[in-house]
Amino acid sequence: MSPQIYALLADATIETLFMVGVSGLVATALGLPLGVALAITGRDDLLPCLLFNRTVGVVINATRSTPFIILMVAIIPFTRLVTGTSIGPLAAIVPLIVAATPFIARVVDAAIRNVDVGLIETATSMGASPKQIIMKVLLPEALPAIILGLTLAIVSLIGYSAMVGAVGGGGLGDLGIRYGYQRFQPEMMAATVAALIVLVQLVQSIGERAARRMDRRRST
Amino acid sequence: MISLQNVGKVFNTRAGSSPVRALDDVTLSVAAGEIFGVIGPSGAGKSTLIRTVNLLERPDVGRVTVNGLNITDLSGAALRAARRGVGMIFQHFNLLSSRTAFDNVALPLELAKTPSTEIRRKVGALLELVGLDDKRDHYPAELSGGQKQRIGIARALATDPKVLLCDEATSALDPETTRAILRLLADINRRLNLTILLITHEMTVITELCRQVAVMERGRIIEQGKVLDVFAQPRARTTQALVKTATGGEPPETVTRNLLSRPEPGSGVMLRVVFRGDPADQPLISRLSRRFGVDMNLRHGRLDVIDNASFGVLTIEITGPSNGVQAATAFFQSHQLDVEVLGYVPANLRAVG
Numbered sequence: 236m237s238p239q240i241y242a243l244l245a246d247a248t249i250e251t252l253f254m255v256g257v258s259g260l261v262a263t264a265l266g267l268p269l270g271v272a273l274a275i276t277g278r279d280d281l282l283p284c285l286l287f288n289r290t291v292g293v294v295i296n297a298t299r300s301t302p303f304i305i306l307m308v309a310i311i312p313f314t315r316l317v318t319g320t321s322i323g324p325l326a327a328i329v330p331l332i333v334a335a336t337p338f339i340a341r342v343v344d345a346a347i348r349n350v351d352v353g354l355i356e357t358a359t360s361m362g363a364s365p366k367q368i369i370m371k372v373l374l375p376e377a378l379p380a381i382i383l384g385l386t387l388a389i390v391s392l393i394g395y396s397a398m399v400g401a402v403g404g405g406g407l408g409d410l411g412i413r414y415g416y417q418r419f420q421p422e423m424m425a426a427t428v429a430a431l432i433v434l435v436q437l438v439q440s441i442g443e444r445a446a447r448r449m450d451r452r453r454s455t
Numbered sequence: 456m457i458s459l460q461n462v463g464k465v466f467n468t469r470a471g472s473s474p475v476r477a478l479d480d481v482t483l484s485v486a487a488g489e490i491f492g493v494i495g496p497s498g499a500g501k502s503t504l505i506r507t508v509n510l511l512e513r514p515d516v517g518r519v520t521v522n523g524l525n526i527t528d529l530s531g532a533a534l535r536a537a538r539r540g541v542g543m544i545f546q547h548f549n550l551l552s553s554r555t556a557f558d559n560v561a562l563p564l565e566l567a568k569t570p571s572t573e574i575r576r577k578v579g580a581l582l583e584l585v586g587l588d589d590k591r592d593h594y595p596a597e598l599s600g601g602q603k604q605r606i607g608i609a610r611a612l613a614t615d616p617k618v619l620l621c622d623e624a625t626s627a628l629d630p631e632t633t634r635a636i637l638r639l640l641a642d643i644n645r646r647l648n649l650t651i652l653l654i655t656h657e658m659t660v661i662t663e664l665c666r667q668v669a670v671m672e673r674g675r676i677i678e679q680g681k682v683l684d685v686f687a688q689p690r691a692r693t694t695q696a697l698v699k700t701a702t703g704g705e706p707p708e709t710v711t712r713n714l715l716s717r718p719e720p721g722s723g724v725m726l727r728v729v730f731r732g733d734p735a736d737q738p739l740i741s742r743l744s745r746r747f748g749v750d751m752n753l754r755h756g757r758l759d760v761i762d763n764a765s766f767g768v769l770t771i772e773i774t775g776p777s778n779g780v781q782a783a784t785a786f787f788q789s790h791q792l793d794v795e796v797l798g799y800v801p802a803n804l805r806a807v808g
Contacts, residue, residue, distance in 0.1 A: 357549040360509050361563040361614070362538035371565065375553040451594040452552045 243410060244426055251406040251434070254324055254399065255392045258331035262392075263385060266336045270343025271369060281355065281365050295337035303334050303395045307402060327396070327404025335392050342384030346377040379450035386442025390435050397431065407431050456650040457485040457508055457618060462517030464503055477503040478514065479674035485667070487617075490644055490651045492661040492682070494697060495671035501654035504671070505620050508652060509541045510534060522617050539567055542611030546623035548603040550595040556582065556606050557591040563613045581609040585639065601632035608639065612647070619643070621653035625660060633657075637664045658701035662686070662761050670694045683761050687731035702768040706755035706797070710770060714798025721802035723774030724784060729793035730758060731766050739790070740771075747783045749775030772800055 269291065275281040276288040298306070307330040314329040315321045350373055358372045374381075397408020407427045415424025464478040477500045485491040493501050506512040507519050510526055519527045526537050550559050560578045569577070582588040585605040595603055604624060611619055621640070625633040641664055644651055655661065661668050661682060668686075669679035670693060677691040689695040699705070706727070714725055744751050756769030773780050787794045 351549070353545060353547060353549040354551060356511055357543070357545065358562075358566070360511055360538060360541070360543045360620075361566055362535035363566045364532075364535060367566050371562065372551065376551060378553065449553070451596055453596055 240423060240426060243414070243423075244407075244430060247405065247407045247410040247427065248430055248434075250324055250404075251393065251396050251408075254327055254331060254396045254404060254406055255389060258328045258335055258396075259385075259389050259392055261328075261332045262335035262339050262388070265332070266339025266388075267343055267381075269336065269340040271347060271373070273340060273344040274347035274373070275365070275369070281368060291340075295340055298333065298337045299341070303330070304398050306330055306334055307399065311402070322403040324399075324404050324406075327399035327402055327406075330402075331392055331395055331399070334395055335388055338391060339385065339388050342388060343377070343381055346380035346384055347373050349380060350376045379446040379452075382442060382446040382449065386439060386446070389438050389442070393431065393435055393438070407434075456487040456489070456522060457483075457491075457652055458518075458520040459483045459504070459507065460518045460520075462504075462507055462514045462519060464500075464507065464512060464514045476674045478507070478517075481517070481674075481676055483669055483676060483679065485650055485652055487650050488644070488648045489667055490641070490665050491653070491667045491669070492665035493652070493654045493669045493671055493676075494656065494658065494661050495693065497656060498673075499671040500674040501656075501671050502622060505622050505652060505654045508618070508620055509538050509543060539563070539614045540616050541618045541620060542614070542616035543620040543622065544604065544607045544611050544624045546626045548595070548600075548607045548627075550603055550606055550610075552595055555592050555594055556587060556598065559595070559606055560609045560613055563610060567614055577613060578609075581612055584612070584643075585609045599632075600628050601635060604628065604632075604636050605639065608636075608643070612643070612649075616649070618650045618652065621651060621655075623655055624653065626655065626657065630659075633659070634663070640664060658697055662701060662759050662766070670697065683731065683764055683766060686761065687729070687766060701759065702757050702766075706770040710754045711797055713801065715801055716798060718777070718799045719801070721777070723772055723800035723802075724780050725754070725797040725800055726771045726773065726784065726787065727768060727795040727797050728771055728787055729768050731764070731793075743783050743786055747775070747779040747786070749773050749779040749783050751783075770797065774800065 273288060273291060276284040278285065301309070310330055310333060311321045314326050317329055318325050320326050354372050354376060355368055358368045363371065396404070396406050397411070399406060400409025400412050407430050411424050411427035414420045415427060459481055462478050462481045463476075466475045466477055468475055479500075481500075481504060493504060495501050503512050507514050508521060510519070510529070514527060517527070518525055521537065522540060524537055526534065529537055551562065554562065557578055560581055561574050564574045564577060579588065582591055585608055587602060587605050587609070590598060590602060595606070598606065607624075619640075625636050628636060637660065640651060643649055653660065653665070665682050667680070668682045669676045670685065670691060671677065672691070672693045678685055678689070678694050685694065686698050686701065689698045711725070715722060718724070740751050740753075743749070750773070752772040752774070754770045754772050756767060758765055758767035758769070760766070773783050784794065784796070
């Protein structure tokens with residue numbers, strides 16, 4: 236492989252990391268509270284609010300069932316409103332956030348619902364307020380599952396980010412399409428796929444290790 | 456200290472099936488420093504009953520008063536403050552897996568916004584009280600069931616409650632660990648003058664720990680009073696069945712088979728004698744044996760000590776001269792012991808004296 240390929244690969248990897256990193260952070264900041272809100276507003280939950288719960292649930296399901304490539308194109312007006320442009324890495328981050336936020340919300344929702352209801356009851360019997368129950372019981376107990384869910388979300392984001400070449404977002408996927416596919420450079424295609432595999436592997440093993448270290452449910 | 460007045464609670468189950476009356480006009484009162492047990496079969500409403508005391512379950516009707524405070528009137532911050540005065544321990548311990556033993560005990564103090572130096576002092580003392588100061592940095596997954604319940608007890612005591620609720624606290628433990636936990640609870644009751652309300656389906660918990668008992672069935676309290684009184688003269692069928700499990704039940708078939716329904720010359724007698732209270736403290740059997748010249752053979756039974764009095768049921772075979780056998784039987788009856796003649800032992804089968 237020529238040095239030119241390395242340079243292209245390095246640039247594309249940085250672009251991917253940038254897009255995934257920023258959208259992952261923003262989506263977590265939005266999805267985590269949303270997931271907590273979902274988990275505590277169901278019928279028999281801490282602060283039941285069925286209207287909110289159902290509405291948000293429907294929106295999340297709608298977003299999640301839309302293929303990413305369609306979602307990305309469909310929300311171009313919104314993207315332009317937020318970033319002032321519909322082209323480039325910054326414009327690519329918006330659809331990534333829109334796709335990842337509901338994903339993360341669902342993951343957090345599921346993780347919190349898996350916390351033993353006995354613990355909520357115990358904290359209630361100690362005179363804990365709903366906020367204290369969330370901060371001192373639900374989130375710490377669900378943390379290993381949340382970390383695993385976030386790992387899954389980032390892996391999905393890496394996959395999605397390979398599609399944002401369609402709006403000029405750049406990144407590894409875009410490189411693979413433009414050089415590997417359109418310019419018939421199979422070694423470029425192989426290199427981008429390899430880079431993506433390494434990236435996913437890395438994220439997955441870091442996430443799993445972190446979750447395992449935090450999980451105290453089994454004796455070591 | 457705890458008083459429930461005409462408390463009722465109905466659970467509406469799935470549409471179609473009829474609602475479940477979990478508590479039906481329950482009235483009960485627990486004096487300060489008392490250990491009060493509620494026993495009954497599963498589904499009797501015991502769990503719902505204990506959970507109304509800290510309003511984990513809000514009753515539909517009736518009043519619940521704890522330490523002079525009508526908690527059924529409370530909500531929000533006032534209710535949360537009242538709950539801090541009532542500790543609770545659970546069948547499955549309900550410790551946070553993400554916290555060490557120390558941090559689990561510290562949780563209620565953190566919730567009450569106690570300063571951290573105070574938390575450190577208090578948690579240390581509590582871990583010592585339950586005998587687990589060497590496990591402070593262990594996570595629940597590294598502790599045995601008994602140790603987990605000790606942490607649960609330390610945690611329940613952290614906010615200096617006047618009342619401790621025990622929701623089947625020993626039901627997930629083996630008999631030996633159960634005894635140790637019951638001893639700890641008795642010790643705490645004495646040292647801290649703590650009022651304990653517990654629910655259980657195990658008779659041994661009642662006989663070993665409680666002074667007052669209420670028997671529940673289908674949402675109602677069917678019998679209540681001093682443990683010895685209730686179990687010595689059980690009126691309700693459920694109570695009688697419970698007593699039977701505690702006293703070793705009916706004598707086995709090998710003891711009762713071949714018994715005759717009426718006496719015949721030279722036959723002995725098989726008696727089922729209920730001991731309650733003082734008579735069991737006297738050397739009754741040997742005295743009778745000497746006095747009437749009969750042989751007494753213990754065939755089956757069990758004696759316990761409840762509230763410093765002996766309690767149990769023994770199956771006794773009396774053989775010897777027929778006037779002696781009759782006199783001994785009459786003696787048992789005259790000493791206020793509950794005596795039932797199970798049958799007569801044929802002369803050729805009776806135990807050799």
